[in-house]
Amino acid sequence: MSDKPAATAQARNSRLKLIALAVLVIAMTLTVAGSLWLVQKKARQLALPTLHSELWQAYQIHMAMDRLLLASQDLLKGKLVPDDLVVRVQVLRSLTQPLEGQHLFDFLPESRPAAESTLQRVISLSRQWDEQAQWGDAAATRQVAEQAAESLPRLQKPMHEVMVATNISLANELDAERQHLYDYFTGLGWALLGLLIGVSLLVLRLVGNYREARELSRNLTELNQHLEQRVTERTAELAEGQALLKQILDASPSDVVLADSSGKQVYFVNQRLMQRLSLDQASDFSLNRLFCNAREALHFREALLARHRVDDWEGLLAGEPPYWGVVSGRLLEYRGGPAQLIWSYDISLRKGMEQELLVLATTDALTGLSNRHAFMQRAQELLKTAERFDQPCTLLMLDIDHFKQINDTHGHQIGDKVLATLGGLLKKELREVDIIGRLGGEEFAALLAQTDQIDAMQVAERLRASVEAMPLPRANGEQVRLTLSIGLASRHPAEPLEGALGRADAALYKAKSAGRNRVARATN
Structure with a gap:
């Protein structure tokens, strides 16, 4: 019981000595700095060329x-x-x-x-x-x-x-x-x-530290002798534990790798991952070999080092062929130093199903164009970009003339072929940056990026002429004649998409009222 208060008093005395030493060093530093400042100040005054002239x-x-x-x-x-x-x-x-x-x-x-x-x-x-x-x-x-x-x-x-x-x-x-x-x-x-007094005190302190260091060195030698036997025993225990860990990781259904925190020394890569990445030996592994994109590998490593754990990181992983996978990681201690445990598994099947669902949800099955929901979403994004950079863009509303008559006369099968053919023509005639969609029935829309009203009129006239001259399927030997009415409205500052659609729709109604097979511009 008496050892603990003595140790506490000794620690307190050591702290007080350290504080006194720090104060002495600070005082000496301030004294030197102040003396140098005074000397420099006076030297500058005496060096003035016009002094006492x-x-x-x-x-x-x-x-x-x-x-x-x-x-x-x-x-x-x-x-x-x-x-x-x-x-x-x-x-x-x-x-x-x-x-x-x-x-x-x-x-x-x-x-x-x-x-x-x-x-x-x-x-x-x-x-x-x-x-x-x-x-x-x-x-x-x-x-x-x-x-x-x-x-x-x-x-x-x-x-x-x-x-x-x-x-x-x-x-x-x-x-x-x-x-x-x-x-x-x-x-x-x-x-x-x-x-001079301060330096003398420091020298005395250094002599005392030297004597304490010698005493500590003798004690450390004795401790090392006791630790050597313990290290030998512990090494044997670790070897058994590492062998067991390797067996567990090699039997894991996931792709597993264990490396040091820098990734330069690789301790273990299970057989499944070595076959997937075509590695000859474990030391060939790196995050750049795991990820297809080197930048994504860098981001994963930075996230792991910052947070000490990463869960369910989706990315495109290397392989023959490359595949989508979920990667997780942990920072832990291994062999007395920091290490990283990384594991992944294949989700290519799930990704394929997600992509199919996304296509079904955003694409019109008949024409292959964006459906109404997808068109509205993409068009709003394009309008926001045009508003931010003050770029022109123009909305086209397209409607097949007398489409109901085509369905009634030639049947819905021919009508569907007409819609599909028109969808293919729109994708061919317009640019990839333009957004095209089928809003419903025979009504289509196109948002032309970075296009003012003059250029948009030329595009719309070209589309109208191409549809009029477009070869169409025949029904019972009869020629199916197809024409297109187009309403055109350019973007107004801070105008929502619904406003532009309303103006383009009014222009389309004007083109219909004027006799169809023509292009009309919005008046406001």
Whole structure:
């Protein structure tokens, strides 16, 4: 009973040590990151090319003012061309522009309004003269020269005061920066001392871990000696279990395969599946050999790995010939590692019956065209696609003229042959993308994909002419004459199928009323 509390206390102490170590590492990381950030920040500041160049800029402005004054005097005496004075003005402006918005005198021990106003005056005059002096404008340039000759002499001495004030401010600023650098390096020194202490603690911890590892290694050697005998016994038990499993799987009525989770190592494939896939040995098996479609094999494997089980996956499986099958799978443990058990069985007979039922449910037995239900379903899908992509499509309603008279005169057997022959003609004349169906009796419909009303009229006229010229069965030696009336309606935006059918049916009624054997378009 006393061992359990001791073990709990030891585990708690280990967790606390681990937490303290993690906090120490985080603190060291933050210290290094903060120190590097401070060094980089200060290095970028010291690397600026214009750092502490205020005094040099003030001196350059003073010299440029002297040169501009001399140039202005020479221009007024006729010794200088106006464009040369424009150059002097632009030079002065290029020197004063960087100082706009700067605070050169922030570090003065006491404010010097005169120096600040003088500098602002020089900046303002340089801006004014730069805007006024233009290349090739001698009159404007002469006005600038007159203003400069008048203003600059009064600014020479105040500008000297600006240089003095700039020098004093710069000296004070450098003193402040030296103090800041001293503070930075003092902080870095303390940070390095903290890192040294942290590294020392980590080294001590590593030494302790090394001693614990050696003790654990000795204990592990003893455990291995005890486990070897147990492994030998367990191996014999597993061999017996694997032999039994192989017998069970080989006797299974399903096709069974057992492989590792990656599918690269195949442990077992029963004889039935090896014969079906024509495998020479079990290692030749893969999901790509089982499924006809490599993409479907990939999807089955992804589903099995994601869900750990797949039930009743229907697919086309490989074989001679390929067949429809239901595949199931499980992820399990085998030989100490993850494995996958996959089994399948043949459902080709069921699939064939389903296909026959589907054909019977969707096909008109007499004409081979879609019946009314199948036509409505497929036509609605086509209309949705046309609506989504804003494509034209046109609906044709077709009706055999005087079909009741044909039945009454020649009999229903000839009438059925007429319907079947018309169905074959429609499949021959129209495209595979068009949807054709028999709606009932002698009434047919066709939905022409990506076809506007003009093209649809040409198609409808061709159908009408082909039916009129179509060879038909004879009854008692009499010629059966057949004509077709067609109503045409193009798709309206967001219109349901019933609306288009109604408009096409109204157009068909118009064609009947106009004398039959013709094509009529819907008016709306």
